[in-house]
Amino acid sequence: MAPRSETISRSRGRPRSIIVSDQPSALAATKPTQPPRSGPRTTVAGDGPPPFQRFLDTHREDVWRFLVASVGRENADDCFQETFVSALRAYPRLRADSNLRAWVLTIAHRKALDVHRRHTRGALPVAEIAAVVDRAGGPTESEIRRRRPSNRSASETKERDETLWDAVHELPPRQRSAILLRYVADLPHRDIATTIGCSEEAARRSLHEGLTKLRKAIA
Amino acid sequence: MTQEKIEQLLRRGAPDLQDAGGEAVAAARRVSERAAEEGFADISYAPVDSPFGTLHAASTKRGLVRVAFPEESIESVLERLARRLSPRIVEAPASLDPVKRELDEYFAGRRRAFDLALDWSLIGPFGRRVLRMTAAIPYGGHLSYAEIAAEAGSPRGARAAGNALGANPIPIVIPCHRVLRSGGALGGYGGGLDRKRYLLELEGALTPQLR
Numbered sequence: 001m002a003p004r005s006e007t008i009s010r011s012r013g014r015p016r017s018i019i020v021s022d023q024p025s026a027l028a029a030t031k032p033t034q035p036p037r038s039g040p041r042t043t044v045a046g047d048g049p050p051p052f053q054r055f056l057d058t059h060r061e062d063v064w065r066f067l068v069a070s071v072g073r074e075n076a077d078d079c080f081q082e083t084f085v086s087a088l089r090a091y092p093r094l095r096a097d098s099n100l101r102a103w104v105l106t107i108a109h110r111k112a113l114d115v116h117r118r119h120t121r122g123a124l125p126v127a128e129i130a131a132v133v134d135r136a137g138g139p140t141e142s143e144i145r146r147r148r149p150s151n152r153s154a155s156e157t158k159e160r161d162e163t164l165w166d167a168v169h170e171l172p173p174r175q176r177s178a179i180l181l182r183y184v185a186d187l188p189h190r191d192i193a194t195t196i197g198c199s200e201e202a203a204r205r206s207l208h209e210g211l212t213k214l215r216k217a218i219a
Numbered sequence: 220m221t222q223e224k225i226e227q228l229l230r231r232g233a234p235d236l237q238d239a240g241g242e243a244v245a246a247a248r249r250v251s252e253r254a255a256e257e258g259f260a261d262i263s264y265a266p267v268d269s270p271f272g273t274l275h276a277a278s279t280k281r282g283l284v285r286v287a288f289p290e291e292s293i294e295s296v297l298e299r300l301a302r303r304l305s306p307r308i309v310e311a312p313a314s315l316d317p318v319k320r321e322l323d324e325y326f327a328g329r330r331r332a333f334d335l336a337l338d339w340s341l342i343g344p345f346g347r348r349v350l351r352m353t354a355a356i357p358y359g360g361h362l363s364y365a366e367i368a369a370e371a372g373s374p375r376g377a378r379a380a381g382n383a384l385g386a387n388p389i390p391i392v393i394p395c396h397r398v399l400r401s402g403g404a405l406g407g408y409g410g411g412l413d414r415k416r417y418l419l420e421l422e423g424a425l426t427p428q429l430r
Contacts, residue, residue, distance in 0.1 A: 048301065051306055052306055052307050056250060060243040060247040065233075068235065068242075069236070081246070089259065161228065168229075180229075
């Protein structure tokens with residue numbers, strides 16, 4: 001058995017039932033006037049959710065792309081496993097109208113935050129996170145640079161890519177998640193708001209601020 | 220750089236992402252296998268090769284709960300399992316290995332009885348009586364619908380027994396192909412009469428009269 005990492009909270013409406021924070025009803029509770037609406041691929045039909053394997057097959061690639069972008073390849077698999085095991089635990093309690101895509105990306109977003117928190121524990125300056133990730137995983141930034149092929153335009157493209165992604169990793173967590181949910185997981189603004197737990201207006205603002213910072217970093 | 224260009228670069232994904240589709244498939248497979256191994260999943264299923272084509276077998280923690288013929292849509296089989304038992308269903312071939320092995324041996328003529336735990340929870344009370352009787356018919360033998368009905372203590376007779384057999388969720392392993400009509404005719408079979416004939420022939424139970 002893997003350690004149970006979800007935080008347990010009590011539902012306000014039903015004081016006797018314990019709900020896991022990864023549960024979609026907890027999502028809906030963040031914005032009661034606008035419960036997450038379902039996209040066409042993610043609707044839960046009839047009495048309950050579809051067979052878990054189908055849910056996993058439908059959303060695995062979105063979650064994988066999001067996690068590799070957010071926590072890097074070396075942490076992505078652990079986060080992916082934790083995300084779907086958490087989803088499986090809460091799965092039978094899903095409501096019939098849950099938005100499964102936004103729900104599973106919410107869990108993935110929280111697992112990614114856990115990883116970033118682990119890396120920043122000990123008051124590490126934000127700018128060093130990328131370097132820490134490098135040390136934990138493959139070669140360091142400078143090693144990569146030294147190994148770069150002589151083809152100049154290709155190396156320039158790669159350098160620009162790395163500058164951009166380093167800048168993504170240095171964004172504050174909410175802006176980073178907003179950016180990745182929008183461009184990597186292709187979520188609509190409404191679902192980004194649900195996933196990071198804020199208003200749609202605030203989600204748009206995070207997205208805009210994030211993009212502005214990226215543009216400055218890469219200029 | 221323009222915002223459009225940045226958005227375009229972001230959409231391509233992280234630079235260390237080479238084959239997102241393939242990597243996601245592999246990671247998802249590890250989730251399924253682990254969920255089955257560690258007991259987070261309630262139902263595991265896997266494809267099983269057979270002379271009839273690809274069957275699907277599904278097991279719960281209690282035992283084998285479903286065997287589906289190739290023409291049954293696996294999607295609708297899983298949907299019904301999700302609704303009747305639990306939606307915590309994963310494809311986990313390793314946990315169906317014993318089922319695969321015994322079916323292979325059976326189809327190769329090397330196994331005369333299945334040594335698999337069964338989960339009867341998809342079967343109602345009357346169906347259980349009928350199918351338990353059926354499960355007791357030995358390899359190569361057969362009974363009539365009327366005999367099964369009588370042994371199951373059915374006041375409803377052979378037709379009700381026939382319906383219960385037709386609804387057998389675990390064909391081949393619960394050998395409903397060993398129940399024939401009283402006059403010696405084959406009767407019906409959920410998987411098609413050709414398959415009933417094939418299984419009886421495999422077991423050496425097909426008398427000239429039955430052909």
